[in-house]
Amino acid sequence: MSFTINPSIYNEYWDFVLKVKYCLNTDEAHVVRERIILxxxxxxxxxxxxxSVWLVISILACMLTACGDSEADPGPQAERDRYEEKLDTxxxxxxxxxxxxxxxxxxxxxxEIQRYLQQATVQIxxxxxxxxxxIWAVYEDTLVVATAxxxxxxxxxxxxxxxxxxxxxxxxxxxxxxVDVAFLELSLQEIEEQEIEWQAARQDKExxxxxxxGQPLWIMGSIEEAADRAYExxxxxxxxxxxxxxxYMLLCHAYAIPGVSGGGVFTQEGIxxxxxxxxxxxxxxxxxxxxxxxxxxxxxx
Numbered sequence: 046m047s048f049t050i051n052p053s054i055y056n057e058y059w060d061f062v063l064k065v066k067y068c069l070n071t072d073e074a075h076v077v078r079e080r081i082i083l084x085x086x087x088x089x090x091x092x093x094x095x096x097s098v099w100l101v102i103s104i105l106a107c108m109l110t111a112c113g114d115s116e117a118d119p120g121p122q123a124e125r126d127r128y129e130e131k132l133d134t135x136x137x138x139x140x141x142x143x144x145x146x147x148x149x150x151x152x153x154x155x156x157e158i159q160r161y162l163q164q165a166t167v168q169i170x171x172x173x174x175x176x177x178x179x180i181w182a183v184y185e186d187t188l189v190v191a192t193a194x195x196x197x198x199x200x201x202x203x204x205x206x207x208x209x210x211x212x213x214x215x216x217x218x219x220x221x222x223x224v225d226v227a228f229l230e231l232s233l234q235e236i237e238e239q240e241i242e243w244q245a246a247r248q249d250k251e252x253x254x255x256x257x258x259g260q261p262l263w264i265m266g267s268i269e270e271a272a273d274r275a276y277e278x279x280x281x282x283x284x285x286x287x288x289x290x291x292x293y294m295l296l297c298h299a300y301a302i303p304g305v306s307g308g309g310v311f312t313q314e315g316i317x318x319x320x321x322x323x324x325x326x327x328x329x330x331x332x333x334x335x336x337x338x339x340x341x342x343x344x345x346x
Contacts, residue, residue, distance in 0.1 A: 158315050162275060164244040165317075166309060168206040168267030169215070169229070171198055177267040178205065178229065179309030179320060180245045181338075184345050187218075187230045188243070191338060192307030193322050194220045194227040205231055208272040210239040221341040224292050225322045226333055228343055246309055246317035253318050253335045256283040261313050262297060264321055264330065266305030276300055278310070278330065287331055295319050295332040 167178045169192055176196030181189045190205060197203065197217050204212035213235050220227035236243065258280050266274040278299025287294045297310065301324040310319045310332045319332035 158313075159275070161244050161247075161315055162263060162265050162309075162311060163208045163272040164242055165246045166208070166265040166267065166272035168271040168304075169196055169203060169307065170206070170212070171196070171203045172201050173198070175267075175304055176306045177265065177304065177308030177321075179265070179307075179317060180243055181228060181342065182245055182345075183233065184230075184343075186233050188233050188236060189218065189343070190215065190229045190231065191309075191320060191342075192227055192229065193320060193333075194225045195322075196307045197227045197229065203229065205229065206267070206271040207236075207241045207243055208270075210236075210241040213239075219341075219343045224333055224337055224341060225290065226320065226338055226341050246311075247315050248335065248339075249316045250336070250339075252312060252314075252316045256280050256295070256318060258282065262299070262318065263311045263313065264297070264299050264301065264305065264308060265311065266301070266308040266321075268302065268304040274305065276305075281329065284334070290322065290331060290333075292337065293334070294322070295334045297330050297332055298328060299324075299330045300328050301330050 165180045167180065167190055169176045169178045169190070174196050176192055178190040178192035178196075181191040183189070197220060199217060199220065203215045203217070205215045206212045213231050215229040215231045218228045218230040260280040262278045262280060264276040264278050265272060266276070268274050276299055278297045280295070281298050282296040284293055285296050286292070287296070295310070295318060301321060305321055306323070308321050309317050310321055311317055317335055319334045319338065322331050322333050324330040
């Protein structure tokens with residue numbers, strides 16, 4: 046199977062949703078997406094109706110229910126609740142994360158590792174896009190966050206939300222013009238004033254250089270709030286050229302949904318190996334390798 050991936054697949058989807066916003070709000074858009082994903086997963090191994098047909102059908106169905114009788118229609122939140130209940134009770138359900146920011150839930154992660162991954166993960170919000178990020182480093186009085194470049198916009202206001210505390214203003218420190226990575230900066234003083242607990246991602250060049258096919262990974266993301274998702278995955282190819290990115294990437298077997306772009310990808314021991322840049326319908330995700338991030342990172346002054 047050929048691997049094709051669009052680095053802005055998530056942003057294009059939200060742009061499309063905005064075009065029909067006259068009848069769909071953000072929650073309803075999530076429902077549409079989840080319905081499509083659930084349907085496609087159930088149809089695996091059988092003949093699948095063209096994706097565009099399902100998209101149109103799902104949107105029309107959502108429009109009809111959203112514009113109908115509010116008392117008769119349970120609404121998108123009820124649909125989301127049913128979907129979340131399905132994920133809670135069926136570990137094989139598509140999109141089932143390893144944990145949802147709940148301690149000691151038997152997800153297979155050590156509690157200390159789970160807490161560390163949550164404290165190293167943030168949610169990034171801009172005028173048009175929402176994504177995830179990972180705490181990269183501390184440069185004197187500045188905290189630096191790494192994310193996918195397509196999540197950010199130059200000269201646009203952005204906020205970074207930790208798993209605790211209020212959102213903080215962030216500015217784009219650097220965005221690569223060659224690969225899909227950007228670095229944001231935040232004031233350490235503002236973080237300390239809110240008494241926010243955070244941890245910089247653990248980095249180890251030797252471990253990143255020794256990744257092997259089949260090696261298990263964690264993919265962190267921020268869907269509804271910061272660091273509320275962790276998906277299990279594994280290495281497919283540790284170093285492979287992907288034409289859509291025009292760069293060598295880390296290819297992984299994993300499931301991802303909009304909002305995870307820019308999230309950190311970690312070994313089971315918590316070593317950062319890259320950030321997620323996109324995914325395809327074959328449950329493959331393209332990860333910008335740590336070594337490329339390191340080469341693109343701003344220099345310490």
